[in-house]
Structure formats: structure tokens, C-alpha cells
Amino acid sequence: MQPMSRKTQYFTDSVIRRMTRISLDCGAINLAQGFPDFDPPQAMLDRLAEVSHLGPHQYPITMGAPNFRQALARKCGRFMGLELDPDTNIVVTIGSTEAMVDTIFALTNPGDKIVMFSPYFENYHAQALFADCQPIYVPLVPPKFNFDANVLEEAFKQHPKAILICNPSNPSGKVFTYEELKLIADLCIKYDVYAIMDEVYEHIVYAPHKHTYMATLPGMWERTVSCSSLSKTYSITGWRLGYAIAPKPIMDKIKQYHDFNTVGAPAPLMEAAVVGLEMPDSYYEEFGAHYAHMKQLFTDGLRRIGIPFTDPQGAYFVLANIGPYMKKGQTDVEFCEEMARKVGVACVPGTSFFMEDVRDIVRVHFAKKDETLLEALNRLEDIKAKMA
Structure with missing residues (x-):
């Protein structure tokens, strides 16, 4: 058989999407892949229902x-x-x-x-x-x-x-x-x-x-x-x-x-x-306020638990420091896979995003309903004991 493309040796599958598959497999709350668990605007859903029949x-x-x-x-x-x-x-x-x-x-x-x-x-x-x-x-x-x-x-x-x-x-x-x-x-x-x-x-x-x-x-x-x-x-x-x-x-x-x-x-x-x-412009104002609310809820929870993180200026991601919870010699990929199964919350290893030697950072996102974020924070409360 002739050799296939050499390009694929320089990157893996998407680690973000891999973490989604792991979440589905073990029932973890997916704070890895950045999609919300709430509905689009009702007007778009109503129009989609019409278009499904009309073309x-x-x-x-x-x-x-x-x-x-x-x-x-x-x-x-x-x-x-x-x-x-x-x-x-x-x-x-x-x-x-x-x-x-x-x-x-x-x-x-x-x-x-x-x-x-x-x-x-x-x-x-x-x-x-x-x-x-x-x-x-x-x-x-x-x-x-x-x-x-x-x-x-x-x-x-x-x-x-x-x-x-x-x-x-x-x-x-x-x-x-x-x-x-x-x-x-x-x-x-x-x-x-x-x-x-x-x-x-x-x-x-x-x-x-x-x-x-x-x-x-x-x-x-x-x-x-x-x-x-x-x-x-x-x-x-x-x-x-x-x-x-x-x-x-x-x-x-x-x-x-x-x-x-x-x-x-x-x-x-x-x-x-x-x-x-x-x-109208009011939609974007309400949309922005909703995300500001989710950010406040989630970051307040991380502060209460004691997980260090960087406070985002925009988007809906937080980079958190998981160094205190890692085992000696453990990679961030291994940590994230274990965390999804033991803690029940999925995140993305920082090595997916940094060219620098960063091994104790993960990305989590907060584009979720209040109840989803509160349950994720509840599971993170005893992360140290679960990851020991």
C-alpha cells in the first residue's frame, strides 16, 4: 500500500471533540466543547418549523x-x-x-x-x-x-x-x-x-x-x-x-x-x-446580559471552591489551574479524561491551545443553564478527594 498523507503526523484528532465523546460515554457534564444547553430564540425555532414544510x-x-x-x-x-x-x-x-x-x-x-x-x-x-x-x-x-x-x-x-x-x-x-x-x-x-x-x-x-x-x-x-x-x-x-x-x-x-x-x-x-x-438591538443587550450572568455564577463558584482561574474579558471560557489536583507524572490529557470519569465534569487540556510548555491548565466553559452550572460546581466541590 502506498503511504498516506504525511501531514496527519503533525496533529491529532480534536481533543475538544474527543472530550465530548468521553463525556457522553461516562455521563459527565460537558464543559469541554463550547456549545450551550439552552434553546435558540423562539422566533427562529418557529420559522424553522414553517420552513420544514415550505422549503x-x-x-x-x-x-x-x-x-x-x-x-x-x-x-x-x-x-x-x-x-x-x-x-x-x-x-x-x-x-x-x-x-x-x-x-x-x-x-x-x-x-x-x-x-x-x-x-x-x-x-x-x-x-x-x-x-x-x-x-x-x-x-x-x-x-x-x-x-x-x-x-x-x-x-x-x-x-x-x-x-x-x-x-x-x-x-x-x-x-x-x-x-x-x-x-x-x-x-x-x-x-x-x-x-x-x-x-x-x-x-x-x-x-x-x-x-x-x-x-x-x-x-x-x-x-x-x-x-x-x-x-x-x-x-x-x-x-x-x-x-x-x-x-x-x-x-x-x-x-x-x-x-x-x-x-x-x-x-x-x-x-x-x-x-x-x-x-433588534435589544436582543444583543439581553444576550450579553445573560452571558454576564452565567460568567458571574460560574466564576463565583470557582472562587468559593478555591480553583484558581483567569477572569475572561469576553467569550465564555475560563482557563483554570489544576496543578494542585494532578498526580505526579500525569499529563493534562490523562487528568482531563480521569476527571470526566471521577468528578463528572469534562474540560479540555491546556496543551490543546498553548505552544508553550503548559501542563497544569484546563479550559472550561460556562455557556450552560444555571442548573447545569450549579451541578457542575457541586461536583467540583470535592475535586481534590475524587482525584486523589
Whole structure:
């Protein structure tokens, strides 16, 4: 038999999704994979019920149903403060994951370099390798996850093609300030680098922090791709509706890859999701308040139990220190698998996100109903005894 792809030796299966399978197997509360256990807005569910009978049920236009792209242009344009053309600036993808992959392939050639911050979402490393690109990692330093501007510029001096940024950040919860984004933008312009932005948590930001769209900074619209999805904002991670926003010259290339990659997003789900995109501003205010409540409930519980953690500025993840509960010589992967079975709470080992030698950090998320979070905290109360 001929040898298969050499690329797969450089990454494993998704540890996040692996922990979900372990959760299902042992009945643990899944605080590993970041999806909520509460319903989407009722208006979207009602519309989905109608669409299930009325259609559409066949292939959509490859780039996304026109009415869905028009609704996206209105909603995203309103929050970004940009005039977006639904025909030339937007493509609808199978989640933001596909948007990121299409963008990387559209912008890079084999051998190109991509700057990304560490910690990073685990998909990014694999996506860069898919495209035969070389990642350059710049550390975000806990507990505030700031970066050294000189270290970042040294990365830019290596002539990367793009920088990939998750803002707000998964897994650190960092929200990049305007000043930080301006510094990065100036480097992008100085060294002629594209900015690939993962902004799926754009509406989950905790006061006093504010989200700034990179594409709105001076000189950055021409070189920025904004990737996002409806998954987090409307609690529909299973609908897999994502999108990319970019200027026409870049979007034309992204569309080429999208066309032959997935053909198109699910037609009935796009139709049902239009009502979500037409929600008033009050929806996003209530949505943000709900996440602030969940964050408060969960982090207050961790403080009471005595588990050290970093306080997120955005998104819905907490990085917790599990060093005091680990056995000598135990890896964080082994710890997480044992914790799911013995404590009944699943989390993700930090080595899935850090290029640095981090072995005593795990990621947990709090996008759950109050009763789910309270039960998870109840199980964590005696974590030391259960993991002994």
C-alpha cells in the first residue's frame, strides 16, 4: 500500500471533540466543547418549523441564499459601521471553520508563514498545516494575556503572509483593545500582511471591555477578512451557518475555494435564520446580559471552591489551574479524561491551545443553564478527594 498523507503526523484528532465523546460515554457534564444547553430564540425555532414544510430543500446559490446574505449585510454592517455589499463582500460557509479554511487557502501559497497568538483555538494549527503553511507563534502572557510588541514585530520580520487573530479570544477570553489592534494593523500595513479575524464571540464581551472590528481600522479594510458565524450569537452551533466578509478582490478568491469545497450552506437553515439576523438591538443587550450572568455564577463558584482561574474579558471560557489536583507524572490529557470519569465534569487540556510548555491548565466553559452550572460546581466541590 502506498503511504498516506504525511501531514496527519503533525496533529491529532480534536481533543475538544474527543472530550465530548468521553463525556457522553461516562455521563459527565460537558464543559469541554463550547456549545450551550439552552434553546435558540423562539422566533427562529418557529420559522424553522414553517420552513420544514415550505422549503427550500434543494441546493442554494453557492455563495449563500440572497435574502440571507442581504440580512447578514444589514446586521454586520450595522455593528461594524461599514457599508457591505451582499453580492461582493459576503460568502456563507459551513460554520466559521470553513470560512477560515477557505480564507487561508485563498490568501496563501505552500511555504507561506502565518502569525498566530498562543494560546490559540486548536483548529488554527491544523488549518495552517492543511495549506502547507508554517505557523509563527507569539505568546499572550497570562493573566491578562498581553503581548510584547517587539516579539510581535520580530514575527512580522519573518515575512508572513497573514496574521490570524481570535477576538474575543478562545481560549483565553482576551478582548484586544483598540490600541493593541492599531499596533497590529500598523505592522500589517508596514510589512504587507493580511489579517484573518475570527470574530465568532463578537457579541460576548464583558464591561468595561469593548469589541473593535479590525476591518474598521485605517487602511485595514483592504487587507482584512472577518470570519464569524451565527453559532454563538443565536445558540445554534449545530446549524453550521458561518460567513466571511472581505473586500471584493479577496472575496472573489475565497468564493472560488468555497464553491468546490462545500458547494453551499443548508438552504432551509439559512431561510430560518433570517429572522435571527433581523433581531433588534435589544436582543444583543439581553444576550450579553445573560452571558454576564452565567460568567458571574460560574466564576463565583470557582472562587468559593478555591480553583484558581483567569477572569475572561469576553467569550465564555475560563482557563483554570489544576496543578494542585494532578498526580505526579500525569499529563493534562490523562487528568482531563480521569476527571470526566471521577468528578463528572469534562474540560479540555491546556496543551490543546498553548505552544508553550503548559501542563497544569484546563479550559472550561460556562455557556450552560444555571442548573447545569450549579451541578457542575457541586461536583467540583470535592475535586481534590475524587482525584486523589
